[in-house]
Amino acid sequence: MTNEELKYSITELLPVATYDESGEFLNIIIPSDELIPLMKELRSKKEFDFDYLFCLTCIDWKDHLMMVYHLLSKVHKHCIVVKAKITDIQNPKIESVNCIWKTAELNEDEVYDLFGIRFLNHPNLRRLFLEEDWKGFPLRKNYVDENMIKL
Amino acid sequence: MDIKNNVPANKLIFPGQIHETPDGGFLITKLDEVINWARSNSLWPLIFGTSCCAIEMMSAADAKYDWSRFGFEVARASPRQADLIIVAGTIVMKMAPVLKRLYDQMPDPKYVIAMGACTISGGPFFYNTYSVVKGVDHIIPVDVYVPGCPPRPEALLHSMITLQEKIKNEAFFRKS
Numbered sequence: 001m002t003n004e005e006l007k008y009s010i011t012e013l014l015p016v017a018t019y020d021e022s023g024e025f026l027n028i029i030i031p032s033d034e035l036i037p038l039m040k041e042l043r044s045k046k047e048f049d050f051d052y053l054f055c056l057t058c059i060d061w062k063d064h065l066m067m068v069y070h071l072l073s074k075v076h077k078h079c080i081v082v083k084a085k086i087t088d089i090q091n092p093k094i095e096s097v098n099c100i101w102k103t104a105e106l107n108e109d110e111v112y113d114l115f116g117i118r119f120l121n122h123p124n125l126r127r128l129f130l131e132e133d134w135k136g137f138p139l140r141k142n143y144v145d146e147n148m149i150k151l
Numbered sequence: 152m153d154i155k156n157n158v159p160a161n162k163l164i165f166p167g168q169i170h171e172t173p174d175g176g177f178l179i180t181k182l183d184e185v186i187n188w189a190r191s192n193s194l195w196p197l198i199f200g201t202s203c204c205a206i207e208m209m210s211a212a213d214a215k216y217d218w219s220r221f222g223f224e225v226a227r228a229s230p231r232q233a234d235l236i237i238v239a240g241t242i243v244m245k246m247a248p249v250l251k252r253l254y255d256q257m258p259d260p261k262y263v264i265a266m267g268a269c270t271i272s273g274g275p276f277f278y279n280t281y282s283v284v285k286g287v288d289h290i291i292p293v294d295v296y297v298p299g300c301p302p303r304p305e306a307l308l309h310s311m312i313t314l315q316e317k318i319k320n321e322a323f324f325r326k327s
């Protein structure tokens with residue numbers, strides 16, 4: 001499907017979604033609690049058939065956090081980007097998508113490690129790269145590192 | 152330029168004198184010198200590469216640069232059999248205790264070559280990073296530093312020859 005057709009079909013599914021078409025991929029911006037129903041539809045519906053989650057990351061926008069999921073369909077050869085907005089930056093949490101794409105498990109470990117987002121229903125949420133007793137989440141904008149050498 | 156030209160001529164020859172007699176001959180030497188000669192020509196490096204410097208280290212080991220010309224060919228996968236650790240690459244906070252433990256497991260006398268900018272000072276990660284150790288000499292004592300990002304294999308060979316010279320000038324029995 002082209003970006004236009006994807007946008008049309010997804011608007012039918014989820015009217016609250018907003019869009020950003022400035023880049024190569026169609027960006028779908030949704031509230032975080034709409035994530036799992038939308039993702040399940042994107043994975044299971046034959047016309048979408050997004051069977052490959054090729055990138056999972058997060059952005060810290062200071063006043064909110066944005067989870068970013070890049071999806072690809074190996075059948076239809078189309079891509080989209082789903083962005084889920086998390087407004088609670090004190091205690092950020094979102095549903096895990098590892099029940100839909102197994103690869104998300106380690107990606108979500110990494111996001112938890114560096115951004116501190118808690119993934120609900122994740123089988124083994126842990127620090128992936130840093131030590132278990134690391135304080136804070138280094139890729140958050142408000143992270144302060146006392147050992148950092150100032151220029 | 153052949154790297155062998157960097158070795159002082161008096162270091163290439165065997166440290167001692169052979170006196171021919173009708174029954175065979177005997178050797179006069181100093182114990183320190185002959186032990187150091189033997190030790191410095193069979194340094195066994197530990198296989199330890201954490202990033203791109205390790206690629207240059209592998210290159211120094213292969214047929215083109217061939218560090219076995221200088222007695223480094225027996226690279227060991229176990230610290231208990233190694234004399235030398237070449238720290239080739241960035242050391243992050245999580246790796247630091249592992250490196251310290253490897254160093255502690257090596258039998259004395261042991262030597263350390265810090266290869267590349269990351270190992271010497273943190274290099275490109277000196278500012279603005281939360282995870283990189285800013286110089287491996289915060290963790291273990293370093294004998295020879297090799298600057299470069301990454302250093303060429305010739306530079307690594309030069310550092311190893313420098314280390315050999317350091318060993319040859321040591322007093323083995325008086326080393327604390």
